[in-house]
Amino acid sequence: MASADRHAFASPLRRGVYEAIFRRRDMREFLCDPVPDQVLARVLIAAHHAASVGFTQPWDFVIVRDLERRREVRRVFDQERERNAAQFTGPRREKFLSLKLEGILEAPLNLIVTCEPDRFGPGVLGKVSIDEVEIYSACLAVENLWLAARAEGLGVGWVSIVRNDALRKIFAIPENVIPVAYLCIGYVKDFPDRPILESAEWAKRLPPRTLLHFDSWGARDGRADPLTKAIEDGGIWREIFPDDSPPNR
Amino acid sequence: MASADRHAFASPLRRGVYEAIFRRRDMREFLCDPVPDQVLARVLIAAHHAASVGFTQPWDFVIVRDLERRREVRRVFDQERERNAAQFTGPRREKFLSLKLEGILEAPLNLIVTCEPDRFGPGVLGKVSIDEVEIYSACLAVENLWLAARAEGLGVGWVSIVRNDALRKIFAIPENVIPVAYLCIGYVKDFPDRPILESAEWAKRLPPRTLLHFDSWGARDGRADPLTKAIEDGGIWREIFPDDSPPNR
Numbered sequence: 001m002a003s004a005d006r007h008a009f010a011s012p013l014r015r016g017v018y019e020a021i022f023r024r025r026d027m028r029e030f031l032c033d034p035v036p037d038q039v040l041a042r043v044l045i046a047a048h049h050a051a052s053v054g055f056t057q058p059w060d061f062v063i064v065r066d067l068e069r070r071r072e073v074r075r076v077f078d079q080e081r082e083r084n085a086a087q088f089t090g091p092r093r094e095k096f097l098s099l100k101l102e103g104i105l106e107a108p109l110n111l112i113v114t115c116e117p118d119r120f121g122p123g124v125l126g127k128v129s130i131d132e133v134e135i136y137s138a139c140l141a142v143e144n145l146w147l148a149a150r151a152e153g154l155g156v157g158w159v160s161i162v163r164n165d166a167l168r169k170i171f172a173i174p175e176n177v178i179p180v181a182y183l184c185i186g187y188v189k190d191f192p193d194r195p196i197l198e199s200a201e202w203a204k205r206l207p208p209r210t211l212l213h214f215d216s217w218g219a220r221d222g223r224a225d226p227l228t229k230a231i232e233d234g235g236i237w238r239e240i241f242p243d244d245s246p247p248n249r
Numbered sequence: 250m251a252s253a254d255r256h257a258f259a260s261p262l263r264r265g266v267y268e269a270i271f272r273r274r275d276m277r278e279f280l281c282d283p284v285p286d287q288v289l290a291r292v293l294i295a296a297h298h299a300a301s302v303g304f305t306q307p308w309d310f311v312i313v314r315d316l317e318r319r320r321e322v323r324r325v326f327d328q329e330r331e332r333n334a335a336q337f338t339g340p341r342r343e344k345f346l347s348l349k350l351e352g353i354l355e356a357p358l359n360l361i362v363t364c365e366p367d368r369f370g371p372g373v374l375g376k377v378s379i380d381e382v383e384i385y386s387a388c389l390a391v392e393n394l395w396l397a398a399r400a401e402g403l404g405v406g407w408v409s410i411v412r413n414d415a416l417r418k419i420f421a422i423p424e425n426v427i428p429v430a431y432l433c434i435g436y437v438k439d440f441p442d443r444p445i446l447e448s449a450e451w452a453k454r455l456p457p458r459t460l461l462h463f464d465s466w467g468a469r470d471g472r473a474d475p476l477t478k479a480i481e482d483g484g485i486w487r488e489i490f491p492d493d494s495p496p497n498r
């Protein structure tokens with residue numbers, strides 16, 4: 001494979017990508033230190049370099065510093081959290097209510113990633129029967145932003161317990177623009193080793209082998225496929241992390 | 250900031266994240282060399298470590314090696330490409346038809362990333378009024394996969410010119426599961442410096458400052474905001490790329 005994989009990154013660069021992926025967390029607690037403009041600028045440029053269908057770059061970024069608007073968002077969150085809690089009963093409901101699920105007011109910065117479909121007109125290369133493809137692109141931008149932020153030491157939390165009609169009203173977002181992600185951003189005291197919902201025993205990490213299907217849904221190859229063996233073999237990380245295990249693996 | 254940003258990655262690791270983001274490309278041409286199972290396993294584990302709403306991990310991965318099924322997908326692509334072409338006229342249509350938009354048969358591997366909503370039941374933490382949040386999570390997994398693949402020297406191409414009903418039929422995917430991304434994966438001869446649709450002059454990269462809004466949609470602060478200045482200042486990259494400019498910036 002010496003020739004085919006010649007575009008692979010040198011060891012520390014490749015490790016950097018996996019470190020960001022494994023150490024990224026959905027954060028709800030933030031320090032009040034401001035986010036330097038040059039760091040935020042790099043993170044936003046990283047988001048802007050996501051893939052987009054037909055190179056439409058359908059995203060915009062609403063930088064939210066104003067505290068009064070954030071208080072309005074927080075009120076919407078509180079209402080929606082009540083509705084979300086109503087989906088659960090008993091100890092599950094109690095656990096839900098014990099979780100801190102946002103850092104809207106304490107984070108030094110909030111950020112909305114939006115999607116404007118048909119930005120350059122109704123014809124979009126790559127948009128035929130799947131109408132949501134531009135929203136998918138905006139999500140790719142969110143993950144770029146999240147990983148670049150992690151590398152910069154910045155925490156990001158995605159608050160999905162909101163309502164898009166309320167966000168449109170609070171931030172004067174036009175009807176044709178979709179608020180895709182409401183994010184809280186700031187430095188953090190610590191990035192926990194595991195996802196907060198995993199530590200809180202809200203849900204378990206699924207074993208990766210259970211997510212594999214071979215050529216047809218449900219065809220799992222009885223663990224005989226070499227890929228299934230590889231995905232369960234910690235040894236595949238040795239060339240990336242020669243001195244230790246990858247974080248949270 | 251010495252204390253607040255203490256979780257920032259060391260220099261080469263941080264650079265690795267930005268290298269992956271700036272050097273990632275949507276590829277349509279592939280070498281026939283096989284993808285080693287341990288490399289594919291790492292890339293899939295990277296996808297599995299994306300954020301997911303309520304830690305639902307709604308994704309599955311259909312590994313597509315079978316050539317007959319891929320020929321069926323290619324036939325669907327050909328039909329959908331005709332429909333997509335009909336959205337354009339004149340030179341724009343000719344340019345569309347001149348572009349290679351998939352590598353379904355030549356890539357050594359195809360992969361479908363799916364989304365299964367309500368995987369653990371109808372109550373989902375974080376899913377209230379925005380019904381698509383789990384699809385958003387699956388998209389985050391796609392970007393993780395894409396960036397890890399780039400670091401490994403693997404090219405990925407997202408074929409959105411397909412039909413989900415056809416994919417469900419070809420791969421026996423249940424009705425409640427959404428095929429989010431149909432991907433072609435393989436080593437490549439070269440990663441081009443710029444996105445293929447940018448080089449082909451299909452669309453231009455938007456200047457990042459035009460995507461910024463301050464506290465309210467359309468409020469652009471007349472270039473006076475320090476963030477706008479920072480996002481236009483190439484000097485913000487000096488600490489990440491001390492010896493040269495970042496790729497394609």
